[in-house]
Amino acid sequence: MKKALSLVVVFAFAVMLLAACGAPKAADNAGQAANSGASSTPAPAKEDAKKALKIGATAGPYSDMVTKAIKPLMEKKGYTISIVEFNDYVQPNKALASGSIDANLFQHILYLKQFAADNKLDLKEILSVPTAPMGIYSKKFKSLDDIEKGSTITVANDPANLSRTLLMMQNFGLITIKKDANQATISEKDVEGNPKGLVIKPIEAAQLPRTVDSTALAAVPGNFALAAGMDLTSAIKLENMAENYRNVLVVKTSDIDSQFAKDLKETLQSKDFEKIIDEQFKGFSKPEWMKAAAGKS
Known part of the structure; x- marks a missing residue:
């Protein structure tokens, strides 16, 4: 009887020992699952937080x-x-x-x-x-019709503004441009008609407002006109701006x-x-x- 009782105690102790040894392993597995991001609930989408x-x-x-x-x-x-x-x-x-x-x-x-x-x-x-629209400004003439033959007009020398200026002048009937000209890179070389014989003088765009007093005509981009304190509505003609x-x-x-x-x-x-x-x-x-x-x- 004592021998049987001893066997029961030893068996119970062994079961408890095995359970205790197994518990940390289960916890480790759970921790690994958590660390690996495994979850039955998907993580929320990351919001665009750039403020x-x-x-x-x-x-x-x-x-x-x-x-x-x-x-x-x-x-x-x-x-x-x-x-x-x-x-x-x-x-x-x-x-x-x-x-x-x-x-x-x-x-x-x-x-x-x-x-x-x-x-x-x-x-x-x-x-x-x-x-701000580009415009033609003048202290000498009050309208496009008043422009005299051979007058000098200062224009921006950078490709983007020069192309835009020449297209504006064409829209005003002052010049004509070759039909095959690339609109992004139009220059004085693309002018094929100039009925008033205008002298086109390219200079740095930022200097154009200063030429209004000294030159017959100046084609000034709106941003440079405003930066120089010019009134846009004082132009003898503002461009019909293309989109x-x-x-x-x-x-x-x-x-x-x-x-x-x-x-x-x-x-x-x-x-x-x-x-x-x-x-x-x-x-x-x-x-x-x-x-x-x-x-x-």
Whole structure:
């Protein structure tokens, strides 16, 4: 009897020992499962939490547009906006492509496509914005009809603005351009008709406002006119701006479907944005999408 009782005690002790040894192993397996991410409930999708944005713009009206219109409206959506100013047309796109900034506003779509292709950059426009039109200014003549033969007209020497200027002059009936000319790279060499014998003098765009007093005519891009304190409405003729010459807000193509890009687009399409444009950017030409939206309201 004692021998049987002893066997029972030994057996019970062995069972307890085996159970104790097995418990840590089960816990280890559970920990490994937790560490490996195994779970019956899938992890929630990662949200787009980018709320601090850097927007690049050339110094002048488009930096002002970001400061006075885009920044305050985006901040109402919970964003923090920093503005990075540039003084040329090369660095804003390179900075965007490298990730130094998140968006930029300074260029029209033709320039964007040409620059991106030439430099192998993957950039995409969000939407066009109201843009300061180019105009012909003169202290000597009050209208295009008054322009005398042989008059000198100063124009921008950079390819984008030069092409745009010559197309504007053609639209005004001052010159004609070869039909096979590439619209992105039109130059004086593409002018085939010049009935008034105008002397076309290319110079640096930023210097054009200074020539209004000293030259018969000056074709001044809107941003440089405004930067020099000129009144857009004082031009003897403002361009009938084509849609592809309106400035666009641009991001990297990989960000075009991001939440911040969607919020930027929504901001541009808002009534509050248009109200600021009407109050603080007089003379700016509105894009067709904005005109259409106003017509529906």
